[in-house]
Amino acid sequence: MLKDLTRISSLKDNIDKTVTIGGWVYHSRPSGKLIFIVVRDGSGLCQCVIEKGKISDDLFEQLKKLGTESSLTITGTVKKDDRSVGGYELVVTDAKVICESVDYPITPKSHGIDFLLKNRHLHLRSQRQWCIGKVRHTLVNAIRQFFNDNGFTLIDTPIFTGIAGEEAGSLFNVDYFGMPACLTQTGQLHLECAALSFGRVYCFGPTFRAEKSKTRRHLTEFWMVEPEVAFVDLPGILEIAENFVSFIVKEVLEKNEPELKTLGADIESLKKITPPFYRLTYTQASEILKSQKTQDFLAAQLNEFKAQKEQIEKKISELENEAKGQIKQWRQDKIAAELIDLRSDLAEIETKIENNPKHAKLASEFEWGKDLGGSDETIISLMHDKPVFVTHYPREAKAFYMKQDPENPKVVQNFDMLAPAGFGEVIGGSIREDSYDKLLAKINEQGYKVENYQWYLDLRKYGSVPHGGFGLGVERTLAWLTGEKHIRQCIAFPRMMDKILI
């Protein structure tokens, strides 16, 4: 049976032919002697038109009452029709219900995020999650393709590890047969070993951080790709990063434009993502933050928010007045629904208005030496239409393995890549400290146990070379590309702080 099924995505090659598709009821609109059932089969959506008389009355009655997400096979003639979702529809001649679905909990109307997460096993079938999954698939392939095509060798780094790459406070500890171990936070340290064997390597896998972060940009388990390159300097690694990011954006644009449109992604701004990206040093970035330009920028933004707020409030009061008048019940209901949407928009804009002066204050009081805060990153990122590399952060604020800048010992040769339009950090990377003595001193300075890092130090003892790399978070990149507000929607089964739902 399965081999005889046609996938919805290939209906365009079967116009006027009779085919059978297998799928689930996405939407059903019975209308007397005519039923429209939109079927999804994982490859797309297809509207099936069922006319009474063309099939048996019993089947007609069964299809008429079929609930959302019932599974079936359905046979009919493929017609091109612009009125139909996807552009093609099936004029049905036969159907077979496989499993009737009754009281499917997710309805076409809006739902709260808590409800949807608790129903994640079903929510994955929704159009939005499906689109994100398709884009993620392209993204992951593009990531692999870029490195594979540019002389990188894939190295699978371990998930159980003994030493930390980042802050020890964010480690998940596990009991490894009675011995202490932890889940990997980065494959970088292991990858450096491999880079000195293969020259150019990358790893791609899940990463775990026990940060107590409850924000739209954090997960405790996320996927990260990390390239590591021998014989490279900071300008060199930046060039790789911008070519890499430009490539994956181009691939997604080429292969997933319909999905991006459905998701409401800003396709025009993604088309601008081509090398070169902007480059700022941390010191330049901090000067921008403290400048009048930034204050003006934020003030302009505040005015815009206030104008938006006024517009929303005006609309709300208009609708409220209309609702007081003598109008039909259905109009009352429509107004109520619009009011709910508008009030939620209003709350969002009010939060922005409230945060704006705080962000302005934080920016104006920015002190050299601190790490860039979330709002600082957002400001820098909003002021640019392409990704921005921020380089040369203060040494104290950064990880022990980053190479001290020979020209300014207070900073390291690192970089963050901020995605444009306020999205913020997507990549973090650096040139690694390749001097044995400097690395040893830094390990001691941090209070780490040298014996744990002996193998890592060995890399600086036997044929050390300048090398570096970066890590790109898959979910954050996906959120940026798709315009999704929260990265928990960018992985099928998100793991969030204190919460594993299924």
Place this chain on the structure above:
RNA sequence: UCCCCGAUAGCUCAAUUGGUAGAGCGGGCGGCUGUUAACCGCCAGGUCGUAGGUUCGAGCCCUACUCGGGGAGCCA
């Protein structure tokens, strides 16, 4: 860990300022041959998160707790 907001029908939300709980969607029944989150009529559906308190009277006020959302710090 800190700050703010919330919890009312299966779901999303109302309840005119403390006076007997409403609507849409979803479900059930009926109608409709071109629907697009279809539409029209009828029906069922509630111990207002939990525990106290104030009051003649609490969904609404107060206290504590639980759960959730947003933001901060930190990060990819």
